[in-house]
Amino acid sequence: MHSRLTPSTALLLTIPPLLWAGNAVVGRMVHAWVPPMTLNFLRWAIALVILLPYGGFIFRKGSGLWTSWRRFAVLGLVGVGLYNSLQYLALQSSTPINVTLVGASMPVWMLLIGTLFFHATVRGRQIVGAVLSIAGVLVVLSRGEWHQLMAMRLVPGDVFMILATISWSFYSWMLIQPKDPKEIRSNWAAFLLAQIVYGLIWSFLFVAGEWSVGDAHIAWSWALVAALLFIAIGPAVIAYRCWGTGVQRAGPGIASFFNNLTPLFAAIMSSAFLGEPPHLFHAAAFVLIVGGIIFSSRR
Structure with a gap:
């Protein structure tokens, strides 16, 4: 039972x-400097070092990191390994605005996955809100030209982001399953660190494949170092901390609609830093997405 949505x-x-x-904006800025799987691995390796002083006790013998390894291995796969790698992969061929707007289909996947795999109850307003959100996503995928939907003019980045969103939906539902050792569950740093440990194992496998099949390279610079520090501290440690707590309080269903604020922030940042101003169809998509948030959250 989740509490009401407090301020x-x-x-x-x-x-x-x-x-x-x-x-998303930083990932697009550095996409030519570092391969996507490698970027994700470096990001979480830095986050692991940051969290070690706060949750390093999980490495001791007999801790939940080892006794509950299956659960943390799956959380690490869908939350750390797959979601972020797929998003950075999407940014190789798509813009931050498009990637975040496609990610706004999350309420749809959250409802479907919750119903099919986690026995969640779906309310009518959630369905209407999800329909509005997916309509906004379709506007993006069609580039504002509805007849293009018949031709399914998807760039690879759009498809990768849909897969990333499905992965994140599984991750969010798993967060509220009471299956974690108390010593880890009661310490947010330890809980995130346990996911990162296994997530880095998955990420390393992805990196190994990336460097073995392609012409991968890293163009080191102070700008890249600054970007890595930002995505490790902000979007990784701080964002995951806030998201995990928020999901446990409000539930995945309500939380998923807040994710739809990402396109608004991405549009502002893209215009400021990348010179990629939003188009009219982006505005139409955002109106539909916000309508979905408002309608689904009404009581």
Whole structure:
């Protein structure tokens, strides 16, 4: 049973979209400097070092990191390994605005996955809100030209982001399953660190494949170092902390609609830093998405 959406919970769920929009913009800025899988691995390796002083006790023998390894291995896969890698991969061929707007289909996937795999109850308003959100996503996918939907003019980045959103939906539902050792569950740093440990194992496998099949390289610079520090501290540590707490308070269904604020922040940041101003169809898509948030959250 989840509590009502309080102002403090709303703030917790608003911080991640802001930081994730920054993550999308920075990921686009550095896409020519570092391969996407490698970027994700470096990001979480830095986050692990940051969290070690606060949750390093999980490495001791007999801790929940080892006894509950299956759960943390799955959380690490869908939350750390797949979601972020797929998003950075999407940014290789798509813009931050498009990527975050496609990610606004999350309420649809959250409802479907919750119903099919986690025995969640779906309310009528959630369905209407999800329909409005997916309509906004379709506007983006069609580039504002509805007849293009018949031709399915998807760039690879759009498809990768849809897969990333499905992965994140599984992750969010798993967060509220009471299956974690108390010593880890009661310490947010330890809980995130346990996911990162296994997530880095998955990410390393993805990096190995990336460097073995392609012409991967890293163009090191101080700008890249600054970008890595930002995405490790903000979109990783801080955003995951806020999202995890917010989901546990409000539930995945309500939390998923806050994710739809990401396109607004991404549009503002893209215009400011990348010279990629939003188009009219982006505005139409955002109106539909916000309508979905308002309608689904009404009581």
